Amino acid sequence: MPELKVEVIPEGTVIDHIPAGKWLKVIEILGLTKPNGGTLLIASNVPSKKLGRKDIVKVEGRYLSEEEVNKIALIAPNATVNIVKDYKIAEKFKVSIPDEIVGILRCPNPNCVSNHEYVRPKFHVVSKEPLKLRCHYCERTIEGEEILKNL
Amino acid sequence: MEWKGRDVVSIRDFSKEDIEFVLKVAERLEEELNEKGSLDYARGKILATLFFEPSTRTRLSFESAMHRLGGSVIGFSSASSTSVKKGESLADTIRTVEQYSDVIVIRHPMEGAARLAAEVAEVPVINAGDGSNQHPTQTLLDLYTIKRAFGRIDGLKIGLLGDLKYGRTVHSLAEALAFYDVELYLISPELLRMPKHIVEELKVRGVRVYETTDLEGAIPELDVLYVTRIQRERFPDEEEYLKVKGSYQVNCKLLKNAKETLKVMHPLPRVDEIHPEVDKSEHALYFRQVFSGVPVRMALLGLTLGVL
Numbered sequence: 364m365p366e367l368k369v370e371v372i373p374e375g376t377v378i379d380h381i382p383a384g385k386w387l388k389v390i391e392i393l394g395l396t397k398p399n400g401g402t403l404l405i406a407s408n409v410p411s412k413k414l415g416r417k418d419i420v421k422v423e424g425r426y427l428s429e430e431e432v433n434k435i436a437l438i439a440p441n442a443t444v445n446i447v448k449d450y451k452i453a454e455k456f457k458v459s460i461p462d463e464i465v466g467i468l469r470c471p472n473p474n475c476v477s478n479h480e481y482v483r484p485k486f487h488v489v490s491k492e493p494l495k496l497r498c499h500y501c502e503r504t505i506e507g508e509e510i511l512k513n514l
Numbered sequence: 515m516e517w518k519g520r521d522v523v524s525i526r527d528f529s530k531e532d533i534e535f536v537l538k539v540a541e542r543l544e545e546e547l548n549e550k551g552s553l554d555y556a557r558g559k560i561l562a563t564l565f566f567e568p569s570t571r572t573r574l575s576f577e578s579a580m581h582r583l584g585g586s587v588i589g590f591s592s593a594s595s596t597s598v599k600k601g602e603s604l605a606d607t608i609r610t611v612e613q614y615s616d617v618i619v620i621r622h623p624m625e626g627a628a629r630l631a632a633e634v635a636e637v638p639v640i641n642a643g644d645g646s647n648q649h650p651t652q653t654l655l656d657l658y659t660i661k662r663a664f665g666r667i668d669g670l671k672i673g674l675l676g677d678l679k680y681g682r683t684v685h686s687l688a689e690a691l692a693f694y695d696v697e698l699y700l701i702s703p704e705l706l707r708m709p710k711h712i713v714e715e716l717k718v719r720g721v722r723v724y725e726t727t728d729l730e731g732a733i734p735e736l737d738v739l740y741v742t743r744i745q746r747e748r749f750p751d752e753e754e755y756l757k758v759k760g761s762y763q764v765n766c767k768l769l770k771n772a773k774e775t776l777k778v779m780h781p782l783p784r785v786d787e788i789h790p791e792v793d794k795s796e797h798a799l800y801f802r803q804v805f806s807g808v809p810v811r812m813a814l815l816g817l818t819l820g821v822l
């Protein structure tokens with residue numbers, strides 16, 4: 364039995380298995396806080412077998428690109444993305460932290476060349492659990508809150 | 515690993531085999547140079563040295579290395595004389611300079627500048643220091659110096675003394691030494707200890723690490739003592755600097771308890787961490803270390819140019 368905690372949408376994206384409490388951050392990262400996007404349906408603190416409690420975000424009328432999925436992976440590493448077409452789940456993928464993160468995260472080092480030249484910031488994943496990234500340019504590592512602050 | 519066209523940006527890009535290979539080539543070039551006086555492997559090749567930040571030693575050493583290989587050198591030694599002052603981007607400067615040269619050596623005050631330059635340039639780029647990040651040729655010449663002095667690196671007990679917190683030289687050196695079977699004594703004032711994550715990494719990689727504030731106690735154990743300067747400019751605040759300034763000095767009295775074969779190294783310039791009286795002793799290896807910069811840089815220039 365599917366767990367339809369919130370309403371059904373005809374077209375769009377369902378982001379499932381977001382850590383409880385992180386839905387706001389997720390929609391911020393995706394730039395969905397503006398009122399002119401599609402309808403957002405949010406379920407927070409939903410009981411979940413896998414996570415204990417989770418958040419779900421449903422975005423009507425919008426399919427997420429892979430790059431956007433990667434952005435979510437940094438904050439919601441276990442999220443599942445469901446692409447809904449004609450009321451049915453047409454595609455489902457688990458977000459996964461890529462080995463390289465390009466263009467999503469700014470380097471917090473003010474003296475890093477990536478903050479001064481016309482270049483996309485890039486990070487290599489040093490470890491996934493706990494998440495730790497190394498700037499491709501200045502080679503500093505960042506983890507935890509610092510990652511979230513620079514998304 | 516194909517060397518021709520390769521960039522030398524970070525010691526992190528080097529495997530142990532890469533390091534060993536460079537050291538071997540440097541040794542060969544040093545011997546050849548001793549025999550013949552000058553070499554001509556790089557005849558007709560041009561090195562561009564782009565020093566956006568001043569550095570006498572490193573720049574002269576690269577230039578000397580290129581001349582010894584029979585090549586020639588163009589470049590600048592401070593950003594104030596260039597179009598960077600007019601607001602040109604680093605990428606544009608690099609794209610311009612590579613039209614004039616076969617290999618580029620860059621020192622820049624921003625971390626990551628050499629990596630960016632290497633991505634932009636078709637010709638090989640060698641990092642001569644990017645802000646507080648990397649200075650891989652220093653690390654290679656340090657290893658070369660040790661290897662030349664002892665005939666090996668494995669089995670040595672090596673002390674790193676001084677500013678282990680901010681000193682990029684000792685961070686890179688420690689990480690490169692982790693490829694070898696060494697014991698590391700990390701000797702520093704409490705405030706300037708080696709960052710935890712580096713210590714952890716060294717241990718994970720199988721290095722026996724001892725952290726101590728007691729220089730005198732460590733001295734009798736050591737084969738190599740690598741001394742660094744406490745750099746005022748790296749400190750976030752003056753007060754912290756004043757607390758540790760002048761907190762240690764290597765002098766003849768201290769070295770009385772050392773092994774006869776102990777070698778003292780220093781990346782130079784020194785202030786007062788090593789008393790000049792040590793210069794004449796058998797322990798002093800730091801001028802030899804300066805000399806090592808030339809064959810090591812000859813090797814890197816020759817290899818990346820593909821002329822050896």
Ligand SMILES: Nc1ncnc2c1ncn2[C@@H]1O[C@H](COP(=O)(O)OP(=O)(O)OP(=O)(O)O)[C@@H](O)[C@H]1O
Pocket residue numbers: 365366367368369370371372373377379419421443445447450451452455
């Ligand atoms: N048409 C729809 N409109 C809105 N939400 C939907 C729609 N179809 C499914 N969902 C939601 O999408 C998520 C995934 O649905 P699915 O039926 O695949 O559940 P599941 O089998 O539990 O998947 P999973 O193994 O990823 O947890 C659930 O949260 C479900 O409520």
Ligand SMILES: [Mg+2]
Pocket residue numbers: 366
């Ligand atoms: Mg489910």
Ligand SMILES: [Zn+2]
Pocket residue numbers: 470471472475476477498499500501502503626
């Ligand atoms: Zn950076």
